[in-house]
Amino acid sequence: QGPGLRTRLLITALFGAGLGWAWLAARAEKEQWRQQQRTEALRQAAVGQGDFSLLDHKGQPRCKADFRGQWVLMYFGFTHCPDICPDELEKLVQVVRKLEAEPDLPLVQPVFITVDPERDDVAAMARYVQEFHPRLLGLTGSTEQVAHASRNYRVYYSAGPKDEDQDYIVDHSIAIYLLNPDGLFTDYYGRSRSAEQIVESIRRHIAAFHSVLP
Amino acid sequence: MAAPSMKERQACWGARDLYWRCLDDNAEDAARCQKLRSSFEASCPQQWIKYFDKRRDYLKFKEKFEAGGFQSSQSTENS
Numbered sequence: 001q002g003p004g005l006r007t008r009l010l011i012t013a014l015f016g017a018g019l020g021w022a023w024l025a026a027r028a029e030k031e032q033w034r035q036q037q038r039t040e041a042l043r044q045a046a047v048g049q050g051d052f053s054l055l056d057h058k059g060q061p062r063c064k065a066d067f068r069g070q071w072v073l074m075y076f077g078f079t080h081c082p083d084i085c086p087d088e089l090e091k092l093v094q095v096v097r098k099l100e101a102e103p104d105l106p107l108v109q110p111v112f113i114t115v116d117p118e119r120d121d122v123a124a125m126a127r128y129v130q131e132f133h134p135r136l137l138g139l140t141g142s143t144e145q146v147a148h149a150s151r152n153y154r155v156y157y158s159a160g161p162k163d164e165d166q167d168y169i170v171d172h173s174i175a176i177y178l179l180n181p182d183g184l185f186t187d188y189y190g191r192s193r194s195a196e197q198i199v200e201s202i203r204r205h206i207a208a209f210h211s212v213l214p
Numbered sequence: 215m216a217a218p219s220m221k222e223r224q225a226c227w228g229a230r231d232l233y234w235r236c237l238d239d240n241a242e243d244a245a246r247c248q249k250l251r252s253s254f255e256a257s258c259p260q261q262w263i264k265y266f267d268k269r270r271d272y273l274k275f276k277e278k279f280e281a282g283g284f285q286s287s288q289s290t291e292n293s
Contacts, residue, residue: 082265
């Protein structure tokens with residue numbers, strides 16, 4: 001007579017458990033591999049994507065690596081902007097001030113990048129940014145450098161026709177971008193988001209943040 | 215030509231707001247708001263005046279549209 005019923009059930013159970021364990025182990029290994037792939041992709045994005053080579057409003061060269069370790073709020077506009085840029089910058093600066101008032105949160109670095117390099121030189125940027133916040137950093141550069149930065153952040157801009165004063169309006173996309181301390185694009189805030197909503201969103205991002213960089 | 219300072223910008227916005235309020239109060243009769251129009255034109259760069267005039271046209275259109283002030287076109291109704 002063959003093995004008893006009890007023995008056969010035991011063997012079947014052990015075999016099933018073994019299969020289950022093997023499957024769970026394989027799944028965990030795959031998930032770990034996937035997470036490593038994602039971390040590596042994020043690491044490469046952190047280092048390689050969204051870089052720029054611009055001058056700040058004191059004439060110092062700046063690139064993305066200079067902001068490593070900082071949360072950054074970034075806006076693309078121009079100093080001759082009639083209303084949307086100053087409104088959005090004022091909102092951005094309100095967010096910065098509200099976050100500054102919370103001692104347990106890291107400082108957020110506000111950055112304004114011009115889409116009008118023809119007129120917005122270092123001196124023009126310095127005049128403009130100082131009226132918003134002492135820590136608002138203005139960035140400008142050559143036409144090519146600004147175009148490169150804008151392409152990297154998918155920012156559209158186009159200068160309109162000049163009038164007899166050589167004045168013109170630059171049409172451009174409107175968004176405030178949030179970069180995390182690794183330099184990764186993390187979120188964006190459009191016209192309809194209030195300063196309070198943005199503060200709440202950033203607070204959540206700060207709480208959830210884990211660096212992928214060594 | 216330097217960009218307007220914050221003070222100049224706010225003066226421009228203030229003059230624009232006074233002019234627009236006058237238009238609102240006078241059923242868009244610009245003739246009755248000539249003095250404020252002149253003040254607006256003296257306070258803002260020319261390009262901004264063009265921009266704000268277009269913006270007002272847009273805002274008025276949006277207001278009317280949202281109030282359902284437009285009737286569907288004949289071809290739409292018949293289709």
